[in-house]
Amino acid sequence: MAEYIHASGGPIFHIGRYILMIKRCFTRPERAAMYWKETLRQMSNIGVGSVMIIILISFFIGAVSAVQFAYNLSGSMVPMYYVGYVVKESLILELAPTISGLILAGKVGSNLSSELGTMRLTEQIDALEIMGVNTISYLIGPKLAAAITMIPILVVISAITGIFGGLVAGDLTGYVSSVDFTQGILMNFVAKNIYIMLTKAAVFGFLLTSISCYQGFYAYGSSIEIGKASTRAVVLSSIMVLIADFVLAWLLLN
Amino acid sequence: MIEVKDVRKAFGTQEVLKGISVLFEAGKNNLIIGKSGSGKTVLLKCIVGLLTPTDGHIFFDGKDYVAMGMNDKNEIRRELGMLFQGGALFDSLTVEENVRFPLDMFTKMPMSEKKDRVNEVLKRVNLVNANAKYPSQLSGGMQKRTGIARAIVMNPKYLFCDEPNSGLDPQTSIVIDELIMEITEEYQITTITNTHDMNSVITNGDKIIFLHEGSKHWEGDKVSLFESDNKELIDFIFASDFLKEARDARHDRLISKLSK
Known part of the structure; x- marks a missing residue:
């Protein structure tokens, strides 16, 4: 194992090692109860720990979207309840999953990467290996499971909060009344969009968690390297979230 | 050998x-x-x-x-049991949980037996009344003793x-x-x-x-x-x-x- 940590190579090497890491996440656990306990801990870290920032940012994104769209519509022939409709659709299809993905790439990604990097540096991962624990499966598997479960929930919270933010902002600024905004929210509901939102959330959760864990798990050297690994985790996760966003939009909307 | x-x-x-x-x-x-x-x-x-x-x-x-x-x-x-240079204790776990970790992971012992075993090895390394402490709350010597206790808990x-x-x-x-x-x-x-x-x-x-x-x-x-x-x-x-x-x-x- 340690050879793989000290090894370095080009993109093909990293992609290969990343795929092998993902494969090892799905090996049979030594004791399911311990993995379950760790998954619950990670669900709390990733999910509960990120609720407040998701609510805060989503509220203002919804509010800004409503105000700017209402500004664009003012003076046109388009009825103002369309503000509610557009805010709802843009949040469900794009803003809630993508903005949440990017926020979580920063918050959760750097956290996971530095947690694993520190465990590597302080020989905690070596200690687990010597005990005979499948370290990748035990340390990364529960994080992936927690992210794939909790990030869609966070994205739903984000969409609801964003729409609420739009409603409050429209009403407060006087651009669009809460009655008109609500009418817009309720019009033309497409269930498939919710499915797309949840699919995006699960894929983003998988990508940002696995990439960050990869960076942290294979970090070695000094604390400076852990900082660099965290930066790489955030940058690569963000880029992959945006690429996946495009690919999913293309695949799922066609 | x-x-x-x-x-x-x-x-x-x-x-x-x-x-x-x-x-x-x-x-x-x-x-x-x-x-x-x-x-x-x-x-x-x-x-x-x-x-x-x-x-x-x-x-x-x-x-x-x-x-x-x-x-x-x-x-x-x-x-195998190993005592690492820096202790390598798991930061998020208490002393008791650190020492109990191999038992939790690899044995089907009831919790009461596991706790008895943990207390036995902690006593053996002269580390009493530290069960609820986290590694960051321990001195270097106490960390080493916890590391030894964890290394020998599985005999x-x-x-x-x-x-x-x-x-x-x-x-x-x-x-x-x-x-x-x-x-x-x-x-x-x-x-x-x-x-x-x-x-x-x-x-x-x-x-x-x-x-x-x-x-x-x-x-x-x-x-x-x-x-x-x-x-x-x-x-x-x-x-x-x-x-x-x-x-x-x-x-x-x-x-x-x-x-x-």
Whole structure:
């Protein structure tokens, strides 16, 4: 194992090692109860720990979207309840999953990467290996499971909060009344969009968690390297979230 | 018993271990000594399986550890305990949870039995009333003792200690050395300690291997250590002129004391 940590190579090497890491996440656990306990801990870290920032940012994104769209519509022939409709659709299809993905790439990604990097540096991962624990499966598997479960929930919270933010902002600024905004929210509901939102959330959760864990798990050297690994985790996760966003939009909307 | 047979390890073109062969006997405290960069840690990591030797074999009671598959390796690993230089305690777990971790992961013992076992080993390493503390709340010596407790909680056949005294004051170092020695004798385990602390050598050196630039330069016990005429070994032990003069002046007395 340690050879793989000290090894370095080009993109093909990293992609290969990343795929092998993902494969090892799905090996049979030594004791399911311990993995379950760790998954619950990670669900709390990733999910509960990120609720407040998701609510805060989503509220203002919804509010800004409503105000700017209402500004664009003012003076046109388009009825103002369309503000509610557009805010709802843009949040469900794009803003809630993508903005949440990017926020979580920063918050959760750097956290996971530095947690694993520190465990590597302080020989905690070596200690687990010597005990005979499948370290990748035990340390990364529960994080992936927690992210794939909790990030869609966070994205739903984000969409609801964003729409609420739009409603409050429209009403407060006087651009669009809460009655008109609500009418817009309720019009033309497409269930498939919710499915797309949840699919995006699960894929983003998988990508940002696995990439960050990869960076942290294979970090070695000094604390400076852990900082660099965290930066790489955030940058690569963000880029992959945006690429996946495009690919999913293309695949799922066609 | 652990047998290391012609083990070589290279990182790229740099050969760190140059064909080391040695037999570590059961129930004895085996020490690997040598200067920084002599290959001690790499040898220890090869033995426990954190590094794979470039060439050579490592036998645990006759079973070739290098050649075996991951599942068989994991079986052997459950018979190993290791004390790391920095303790390597899990930050998010309390002392009790740290020590209980191998029991939680690999046994089906009821919780009450596990707690009894944890309290037994914590008492054995003289660490009482610390069960609920986190590693960050412990002193260096307490962290080492927690590490030893975690290493012996599964009744290992082999105990590995990487620089057990690093970062400790001389008095605490002696306490840790004595603890390792007592545990080795009490549980009749094969202990391999990697150190450059001369107090450890004098206290715990049932068998001593001296590494120099990746090769085994000398092998013996704590008595023969001071009678050796190996230049590198003498330079390592008596690093200063003061110590060399002290050795020359009190050589006979020192040997007779160690022989007792």
